Amino acid sequence: MSRLLLRNGRVVDPSQSLxxxxxxxxxxxxxxxLGERLDAAPNxxxxxxxxxxxxxxxxxxxxxLREPGFEYKETIETGCRAAVAGGFTAVCAMPNTRPVNDDPxxxxxxxxxxxxxxxxxxxxxxxxxxxxxGEELAEIGEMVREGAVAVSDDGRPVMNxxxxxxxxxxxxxxxxxxxxxxxxxxxxDGGSMHESEVSTRIGLKGIPSAAEEVMVARDIxxxxxxxxxxxxxxxxxxxxxxxxxxxxxxxxxVTCEVTPHHFMxxxxxxxxxxxxTNWKMNPPLRSxxxxxxxxxxxxxxxVDAIVTDHAPHHADEKALDFADAPFGVAGLETAVSLALDRxxxxxxxxxxxxxxxxxxxxxxxxxxxxxxLKEGAPADLTLLDLRKRITVDPETFQSKSRNTPFAGIQLRxxxxxxIVAGRVVWQAS
Amino acid sequence: xxNERLKSLRSKDLVGIxxxxxxxxxxxxxxxxxLLDIARRPIKKVPTLRGRTVVNLFMEPSTRTRFSxxxxxxxxxxxxxxxxxSGSSVSKGETLIDTARNLxxxxxxxxxxxxxxxxxxxxxxxxxxxxxxxxxxxxxxHPTQALLDAxxxxxxxxxxxxLAVTIAGDIRHSRVARSNAYLLGKMGATVRFAAPAxxxxxxxxxxxxxxxxxxxxxxxxxxxxxxxxxxRERQGNMNFPSLREYFDFFGLTPERLELAKxxxxxxxxxxxxxxxxxxxxxxxxxxxVILDQVTNGVAIRMAILYLLSGGHGEPTPAS
Numbered sequence: 001m002s003r004l005l006l007r008n009g010r011v012v013d014p015s016q017s018l019x020x021x022x023x024x025x026x027x028x029x030x031x032x033x034l035g036e037r038l039d040a041a042p043n044x045x046x047x048x049x050x051x052x053x054x055x056x057x058x059x060x061x062x063x064x065l066r067e068p069g070f071e072y073k074e075t076i077e078t079g080c081r082a083a084v085a086g087g088f089t090a091v092c093a094m095p096n097t098r099p100v101n102d103d104p105x106x107x108x109x110x111x112x113x114x115x116x117x118x119x120x121x122x123x124x125x126x127x128x129x130x131x132x133x134g135e136e137l138a139e140i141g142e143m144v145r146e147g148a149v150a151v152s153d154d155g156r157p158v159m160n161x162x163x164x165x166x167x168x169x170x171x172x173x174x175x176x177x178x179x180x181x182x183x184x185x186x187x188x189d190g191g192s193m194h195e196s197e198v199s200t201r202i203g204l205k206g207i208p209s210a211a212e213e214v215m216v217a218r219d220i221x222x223x224x225x226x227x228x229x230x231x232x233x234x235x236x237x238x239x240x241x242x243x244x245x246x247x248x249x250x251x252x253x254v255t256c257e258v259t260p261h262h263f264m265x266x267x268x269x270x271x272x273x274x275x276x277t278n279w280k281m282n283p284p285l286r287s288x289x290x291x292x293x294x295x296x297x298x299x300x301x302x303v304d305a306i307v308t309d310h311a312p313h314h315a316d317e318k319a320l321d322f323a324d325a326p327f328g329v330a331g332l333e334t335a336v337s338l339a340l341d342r343x344x345x346x347x348x349x350x351x352x353x354x355x356x357x358x359x360x361x362x363x364x365x366x367x368x369x370x371x372x373l374k375e376g377a378p379a380d381l382t383l384l385d386l387r388k389r390i391t392v393d394p395e396t397f398q399s400k401s402r403n404t405p406f407a408g409i410q411l412r413x414x415x416x417x418x419i420v421a422g423r424v425v426w427q428a429s
Numbered sequence: 430x431x432n433e434r435l436k437s438l439r440s441k442d443l444v445g446i447x448x449x450x451x452x453x454x455x456x457x458x459x460x461x462x463x464l465l466d467i468a469r470r471p472i473k474k475v476p477t478l479r480g481r482t483v484v485n486l487f488m489e490p491s492t493r494t495r496f497s498x499x500x501x502x503x504x505x506x507x508x509x510x511x512x513x514x515s516g517s518s519v520s521k522g523e524t525l526i527d528t529a530r531n532l533x534x535x536x537x538x539x540x541x542x543x544x545x546x547x548x549x550x551x552x553x554x555x556x557x558x559x560x561x562x563x564x565x566x567x568x569x570x571h572p573t574q575a576l577l578d579a580x581x582x583x584x585x586x587x588x589x590x591x592l593a594v595t596i597a598g599d600i601r602h603s604r605v606a607r608s609n610a611y612l613l614g615k616m617g618a619t620v621r622f623a624a625p626a627x628x629x630x631x632x633x634x635x636x637x638x639x640x641x642x643x644x645x646x647x648x649x650x651x652x653x654x655x656x657x658x659x660x661r662e663r664q665g666n667m668n669f670p671s672l673r674e675y676f677d678f679f680g681l682t683p684e685r686l687e688l689a690k691x692x693x694x695x696x697x698x699x700x701x702x703x704x705x706x707x708x709x710x711x712x713x714x715x716x717x718v719i720l721d722q723v724t725n726g727v728a729i730r731m732a733i734l735y736l737l738s739g740g741h742g743e744p745t746p747a748s
Contacts, residue, residue: 197635201447203547203569203607206631274555275548319524323546323567 003027003044004422009054009383014356015372024054026379029421034373047424049383052416055355056373057089057380059362062154062179062233062257062307063332065091065122068109069098074312074400076110079332080119081398082310084426086332087415089380090121090370091310095132096155102127102138107146119425120418121380123149123368125179128167132156137163137170144174149366152179154233159185161218168219168228177229177255177366180219182240183283187211192323194284198267204275204322207284209237216240220247223254231365232256234309236283238293241302248302255365257305260338261285261329263294265405275322278405281311282327298357299348304365306357308335312401330401334392338406340384340413351386379422388414388428438736442554442561445570446611454612458580460732461725467504468727477735478507484537486528487513487564489545493699493723494564494574498541501730510535525549529556539734542566560737562730568602574698575608577729579616581722582653585694590617595647595689597623597679598657598706599668601630605698606657610636623647624679627668644679648688655696656681656706672705682708686716694718 006024011034013019023038024031040046060083066074074082076093083091093110095101101110107124114122126148127138132155140151151171158164158180167178188211193199195206216232220243223230235241235256247254261281266288270279279285297303311328318325339358343349349357359382363371370380391410394402418426435452446454467473483502487495495511502509512532523531532540539560542550547567554561565571583589594613600606600622613620620638622629623646633640641647648654659675669675686695695707695717703709712719 195631197632200630200632200635203567203604205547205568208631275551316524319526321525321544321546321549321552 002029002422003040004419005038005040005044005046006049006054006381007046008048008050009052011054011373012351012355013056013373014352014360015056016374018373019352024373024381026419026422029379031373031375031377031379033375051385053351053384053386054373055382055384056359056371056377057418057420058087058336058358058382059090059368059370060088060308060310060332060335061092061305061362061366063091063093063310064096064312064328065093066097066312067113068106072400073314076113076122077117078398078400079310079312080114080117080122082330082332083120084418084420085398086334087336087382087384087418088120088332089382089418089420090123090368092123092125092149092366094152094154095125095127100127100132101125101143101148102130102132104139104142104146107143107148111147120420123147123366125150125152125154127151128153128158128178129163134158134160134163137167140171140176141174144176148176149368150177150179150231152181152233154179154181157181157183157185157215161222164219165222165226168222168226168230172228175367177231179231179233180215181233182212182215182219184211184214187214192280192284193270194267194286196267196287198271202271209239209286209290212237212283213239213243216243220252220254223247224250224252227253229253230255234259234262234283234307235297235303236262236286236294237290241293241297244302255304256302257307258294258298258303259307259309260331260335261405263291263298264338264342266291269405273405276405277318277320277322277325278329278403280322280325280327281309281329295348298343303357304361306335306339307362308332310399312399313403315402318403328403329405330397330399330403332399333397334404334406336384337390337392337411337414340386341411344386345412379419381419382415383417383419384413385416386413388412388416390414437739441737442550443572443733443737444550444554444561444563446572446575446608446615447570449615451615454576454579454616457576457729457732457736458583460736461580461728464731464735465725465728467731468724474504474506476506478502478505478738481507481538481738482536483507483509483539483541483734484532484535485509485511485541486532487511487543489543489565491543491564494543497723497726498564498730500727501734504727505731505734507539507734510537525552526556529553533557533559539737562733562737565604567604568607569604570608571604572608573726573730573733574605575612576733577722577726578609578655578696578698579612580725580729581696581718582694584721584725585718586652589613592618592652593621593650594618594653594655595621595623595651596655596657597644597647597681599628599659600624600633600657601628602660603657607636609655610638614638621647621651625669644681644685645688648685651689651693653694653696654681654686654689657698658700659702659706661702676705680704680706680708681711683710683714686711692716696722698722
């Protein structure tokens, strides 16, 4: 029987409205007890975590692990290393691999690779359409049976409204949510940054906010029509968040997520980067007003989850010039520190609310194990040091990729250990 | 700005008009004035850049800009290398960094660069020691074109300050319009952009220009009318319905030109589309300075090469 006793941690668990100094006993991969000055069986290994915060394991429901097919960018192994080094105990893997995860054999491959790596939980997300081509439904039921937890054509929008309608309907039989990448490709029209005064000034082709918002509006209406369950990926504009508020008022089952880069950076910082492709992501960095709106949405509860949209790319790809370089930012190893520094130390939200956004709600949105430290829950935990000061150094990343706009910035607060199924899988050196 | 006249440019590169100060623009125009004279000599060559190497790196098709640079380089006695590629660096599978390294192995002093993607010269400038001269990047800037346009205006009208300059055409995709807006704004002229909104950049007014959606209102009392080339490919691409309708509403005809000042200049960066954005009667008319622009382009490019080379000695020693 494997055991671990965490002594004197500050346990923050919104699922039980908990924020207090407690001991936590883990036994056989589950939370066995939670209380003050716990007694444990003799020879139980103890870990003194005084001064640290203990949270239910953080869950990132939007990552790109790139395997199979793009192993030169990232593999399931390096992606999992990056995840646990970033404080995550579980990640959801988007299906835009090669082959696309549109077939149960691919779903099974991802699960088996992740199990062999044995670091964190990896939950595959099934493609919505075959080949992510947006033409016909993929075998969603088969993939759910193999462990897929959600359905998405992420990376590509579902341009055909009828197909989206059918997906929202069909997925209900399997209890999974549709995660939508909202972008009208005709309106995006090959742009490489947000369309604004800034794009007009620096001469890059823009992607208007409306390219996202018209699709958010469409899918909210389709969710209302079908009673389907919709999750909106990486919301980046004020208008999108206003539409989510409208949907909530109308009682539509809609959840949404935002990324750290969209609450940290605007197109003004992109402009100052001298066309550095590390500032190129999709959705693009929006205006300062949109950054404010994202922070407001985090504060007022419109936002359900913070995700990384971890999108590793090889340095050679990012060395292309701005229009040709791929979209995306490696996010797993910076997200928690960015969130702690900007949101918690920056007094946007309290620590409990952050844990809700990065653990409790993500588990609820895709109906995943974890997200809580109640007795009997999986022994997945993240330990945070709120006072630790770090400088982001991409050279130290466990990820294969280095594409981040945050290199060199100093942040306060960081994960210091990650525990999965009762086992310490990562500890800060 | 101090009143003291500048004697050199601040940067090693000319990547755009946006980073220039008015005094630097003044300096380039004044230097071009001195160099214009060389074209009138029987032997049109000075030894100013003897022993210096210029790479003309054209990643996008260009005839007139490339020729203009080559003439300027040859008149200054520089050694020139031409590197052309149709399509972008990507189609050749080479990143900008590799292109830069290859070029630097030839130790050029200047790289004149035309690239289909905005910002490419800015990136290259930060990677290499050579002076980068932007000969047009994507939809961003075409600084030498704006300088030769301003030079042409100044020569004909005696000033830039206070001029009303109408620029009409596909503004959204035009690096010429953008560079002109920056330059003329810095020099105290008023710029009016005229185009249907489908060919106008979002928030164009933040460039400091007046935005007009009809050509007529933009032409009233203008000192300069600059027509931009309408690319035939844009037709039917949801930008505007047809070339016929475009000319009907936005073409510069002799009648419409009457709205501008009687002495107004007609300009065009070329190549012109007769009967699309400009009527032949106007293009070939008495107010057209389109061919002067071409002549002046050589002087402007010589001035830039001279100034970026350090500007030592007289720009126009007797040959």
